[in-house]
Amino acid sequence: MKFADEFRDRDKAITLVREIEKLCGQIETTRHRPLNIMEVCGGHTHSIFRYGLEGMLPPAIELVHGPGCPVCVLPMGRVDDCVAIAEQPGVIFTTFGDAMRVPGSRKSLMQAKADGADVRMVYSPMDALALARKNPDREVVFFGLGFETTMPSTALTVLQAEADGIENFSVFCNHITIVPTIKAILDSPDLHLDGFLGPGHVSMVIGTAPYEFIANFYRRPMVVAGFEPLDVLQSIWMILKQISEGRAEIENQYTRIVPEAGNDPALAAVAQVYELREFFEWRGLGSIDHSGVRVRDEYARFDAERKFAIPNIKIADPKSCQCGEVLKGVLKPWQCKVFGTLCTPETPLGALMVSPEGACAAYYQYGGVKRQAPAETATAAP
Amino acid sequence: MCLGIPGRIIKIDDAGRKLATVDVSGVRRQINIACIVDAEHPVESCVGDWVLVHVGFAMSRIDEHEAAETLKILTELGEAQAEIEAMRRSAVH
Numbered sequence: 001m002k003f004a005d006e007f008r009d010r011d012k013a014i015t016l017v018r019e020i021e022k023l024c025g026q027i028e029t030t031r032h033r034p035l036n037i038m039e040v041c042g043g044h045t046h047s048i049f050r051y052g053l054e055g056m057l058p059p060a061i062e063l064v065h066g067p068g069c070p071v072c073v074l075p076m077g078r079v080d081d082c083v084a085i086a087e088q089p090g091v092i093f094t095t096f097g098d099a100m101r102v103p104g105s106r107k108s109l110m111q112a113k114a115d116g117a118d119v120r121m122v123y124s125p126m127d128a129l130a131l132a133r134k135n136p137d138r139e140v141v142f143f144g145l146g147f148e149t150t151m152p153s154t155a156l157t158v159l160q161a162e163a164d165g166i167e168n169f170s171v172f173c174n175h176i177t178i179v180p181t182i183k184a185i186l187d188s189p190d191l192h193l194d195g196f197l198g199p200g201h202v203s204m205v206i207g208t209a210p211y212e213f214i215a216n217f218y219r220r221p222m223v224v225a226g227f228e229p230l231d232v233l234q235s236i237w238m239i240l241k242q243i244s245e246g247r248a249e250i251e252n253q254y255t256r257i258v259p260e261a262g263n264d265p266a267l268a269a270v271a272q273v274y275e276l277r278e279f280f281e282w283r284g285l286g287s288i289d290h291s292g293v294r295v296r297d298e299y300a301r302f303d304a305e306r307k308f309a310i311p312n313i314k315i316a317d318p319k320s321c322q323c324g325e326v327l328k329g330v331l332k333p334w335q336c337k338v339f340g341t342l343c344t345p346e347t348p349l350g351a352l353m354v355s356p357e358g359a360c361a362a363y364y365q366y367g368g369v370k371r372q373a374p375a376e377t378a379t380a381a382p
Numbered sequence: 383m384c385l386g387i388p389g390r391i392i393k394i395d396d397a398g399r400k401l402a403t404v405d406v407s408g409v410r411r412q413i414n415i416a417c418i419v420d421a422e423h424p425v426e427s428c429v430g431d432w433v434l435v436h437v438g439f440a441m442s443r444i445d446e447h448e449a450a451e452t453l454k455i456l457t458e459l460g461e462a463q464a465e466i467e468a469m470r471r472s473a474v475h
């Protein structure tokens with residue numbers, strides 16, 4: 001068992017890991033195969049790698065790194081659309097910094113900027129709205145990106161633009177929603193998952209009720225977890241506890257942030273401005289029904305998709321990339337053929353290398369490059 | 383962008399638009415507080431609140447201890463620096 005030096009509450013962590021080991025011993029399945037637990041959220045992925053949590057857990061637990069990093073699942077075609085909008089005359093294209101380096105089929109937003117497009121990094125969609133106010137003769141487009149955590153922010157910004165009568169502002173909506181994605185993963189034949197670490201900040205907005213189907217129909221436990229190392233360990237313990245007692249429930253470990261009912265004003269703003277798309281394309285995962293939202297007709301004039309001609313072309317992921325398999329947890333990042341060679345954080349081929357919340361970048365950054373195959377790890381253990 | 387950052391509301395700028403100034407580790411900027419106000423916790427009562435700020439929107443009220451713990455881990459993850467830097471840059475224009 002190895003602990004990162006700066007690990008807080010070391011004793012608590014050690015106790016939790018012991019309890020986890022004990023529970024593993026009581027679970028029949030672990031005699032034949034490890035338990036697969038997926039963390040859905042990129043924040044958890046980042047935290048797991050940063051603190052070396054995988055290395056602390058017994059070999060009977062396999063953590064599967066899920067698709068919960070919005071930057072990482074952005075398909076190339078959508079990046080191309082961003083570039084196409086940004087290159088139109090008179091446009092100021094605004095985006096969170098995270099999305100600047102995601103590769104498109106021709107170029108990233110960063111390269112588009114270098115080539116002369118007016119692409120600006122902003123911290124908040126409010127800043128994009130302020131730019132629109134300041135530049136009435138320009139069209140300001142905000143790249144709306146993220147799960148339910150950031151969806152309310154763009155919805156509220158659209159409502160503010162409407163209230164203020166601002167006409168030169170629009171959102172290029174690429175928001176995605178977590179529940180249909182989890183369902184798609186559960187329906188995927190090449191994956192067997194035994195439980196889920198639920199996303200903390202998405203749940204802060206949507207609450208815990210939308211996950212009930214995971215317990216009721218798929219009979220899998222989910223524990224909504226905070227992202228501190230102890231939160232993650234405690235949540236894993238809670239999942240194992242459920243499995244060992246034959247329960248499948250949705251539990252909330254992160255009660256200090258996540259109210260069971262979610263956030264009413266946030267949900268109301270989202271429902272007012274957005275509606276579900278029939279389907280949305282994900283990098284690596286393909287098309288998933290009802291997994292994205294678009295701007296409702298009532299707010300069409302704030303919808304960049306309607307305001308601008310966009311190519312909207314589906315671009316296949318590069319052949320050498322195995323992002324899809326890694327996203328679904330079928331392959332570990334280091335098993336991808338180009339990991340660490342052709343694909344690095346400096347020259348990302350796949351989006352999982354771009355954000356520290358992507359599994360590949362996290363593996364790369366925190367010494368995972370040297371990680372050995374599980375069999376070797378097992379023999380190295382005392 | 384997904385993890386947010388804790389800050390403290392120091393004044394209300396525009397009660398109608400639900401805009402307030404927040405202090406995040408010494409960086410001040412305007413945020414939207416629509417998601418943390420309701421009948422029991424009106425705009426005026428938000429001054430002094432610790433909140434979790436996601437991309438310029440207060441998404442959750444937290445206590446001071448939670449704020450400190452969250453800031454510590456965000457710093458270790460390297461996310462706090464990036465977030466504060468993005469805020470600082472945006473506060474200028």
Ligand code: SF4
Nearest residue numbers: 323336343350352360
């Ligand atoms: S190493 Fe690069 S190409 Fe391979 S899965 Fe990771 S991000 Fe995708």
